[in-house]
Amino acid sequence: MMNSENNNKKQPKKKSILLSRKYIALLIVCIITGFIIGFSYNLSKDKRTLSSASPQFEQENQYREDLIAKKERNKELAEELAQLEDKIRAYEKQFSSNEAQYEQNRQDAEQLRLLLGLSAGVGQGIKVTLRDGDYNSNTTNPNEYIVHESHIFKLLNELKIAGAEAISINGQRLKPNSYIICNGPVITVDGQQYPAxxxxxxxxxxxxxxxxxxxxGGVFDQLINEQIVVTVEKSDLIEMKTISDE
Structure with missing residues (x-):
């Protein structure tokens, strides 16, 4: 009888322990299930947030790529601009050199036209007058005080050496191949006679x-020593026609 009673007392205790274990297991399952549900919800929320922010992120990324591309293009354009500026400076230098050469050629051509009598001689200059010396009764040779072509040649040569651009005698323009001949008291210039x-x-x-x-000891001194009367005056305007107009 005692054993039977003891067995009856032990059975409720065992049932209580089993029920406690079931509750604990159920609790653990609920906790795990709640954790899984919560994690799934947060993960789904993060995905929705990322999904909603994705267009903005892509737009910002596109802006960054466009900015980088524009910077690269600006760099290329800056290099092209530098190359073009170098070409422009080279062209300007070449043009300046050509312009200076052109101006020099133009001046040389104009100088040649003046010397050849193909262009009018106009500008400042001088007038030199040669006169026969005063008659000297003590001399028997009149050629000693008459202007000869040699006197005129001395004057012309010195004027050319000094840079005279155009020369005339008694209004007749001289050519590079002009000839002068003395015939007593007159001289002949290219066939035209002129008296003193x-x-x-x-x-x-x-x-x-x-x-x-x-x-x-120059030309004037030589002419004066040879009894030639020489006078010189400056003129602000001397005009000579071209040879073809004479």
């Missing part, structure tokens, strides 16, 4: 021309 006094006009730098003629 002989007025030689020269277009050019006045100071240089006069200084060249007045050098000590």
């Amino acid at each position: 006094p002989f007025v030689v006009e020269a277009v050019g730098n006045q100071e240089v021309l006069v200084s060249s003629l007045e050098l000590s």
Whole structure:
């Protein structure tokens, strides 16, 4: 009887322990299920957030790519601009050189036209007058005080050396191949005869021309020593026609 009673007392205790274990297991299952549900919800929320932010992210990324591309293009354009500027400077330098050469060629051509008498001689210059010396009764040779072609040649050569651009005698323009002949008291210039006094006009730098003629022992001194009367005057305007117009 005692054993039977003891067995009856032990059975409810065992049932209580089993029920406790079931509750604990159920609790654990509920906790795990809740954790899984919560994790799934958060994961789904993050995906929705990422999904909703994705267009903005893609747009910002596109902006960054466009900005990088524009920076690269700007760099390329800056390099092209530098190359074009170098070409422009080279062209300007070449043009400046050609312009200077052109101007020099133009001046040389104009100088040649003046010397050849193909262009009018106009500008400042000087007038030199050569007259026969005063009659000297003590001399038996009249050629000693008459202007000869040699006197005129000395004057012309000095004027050319001094840079005279155009020269005329008694208004007749001289050519590179002009000839002068003395016939007693007159001279012949390219077939035209002129009596004394002989007025030689020269277009050019006045100071240089006069200084060249007045050098000590120069042309003026030589002419005066040979009894030739020489006068010189500066003129602000000397005009000579072209040879073809004469």
